[in-house]
Amino acid sequence: MSWGWDYLPSEQHVTAGVPAGFLAAVEQRAAELVRAAEALYLDGTSYQGSGEPMRYLDVASGLIAYYVVPRLELVVVCQLTPPPTP
Structure with missing residues (x-):
């Protein structure tokens, strides 16, 4: 296996x-989190x-x-909260 990242549920x-x-x-x-x-x-x-x-x-x-799932070598992104719009 090799490390990667994905969105959950989609x-x-x-x-x-x-x-x-x-x-x-x-x-x-997310790519930086995978490398870490x-x-x-x-x-x-x-x-x-x-x-x-x-x-x-915090991002932008x-x-x-x-969260990180070491056994699957996967970083899972579950939720995004974008910055407020002016």
């Missing part, structure tokens, strides 16, 4: 109505712990809710 559900600029920042940050998780869990498939809790990250004045 890209269409999570990204509905999100501005394109914010979405680009989210996808860039890959460095932290060198062999995620053999991970024996209970897993990580949901985390929140908005918010990402995500």
Whole structure:
């Protein structure tokens, strides 16, 4: 396996109505999260712990809710809160 990221339950559900600029920042940050998780869990498939809790990250004045699933070598983005529109 190799590390990656995905939306849950689906890209269409999570990204509905999100501005394109914010979405680009989210996808860039998700790729950074994958690289960090890959460095932290060198062999995620053999991970024996209970897993990580949901985390929140500020991105471009908005918010990402995500969690890391080491055994699947996957970063899961569950919710996006775009910045308020003026």
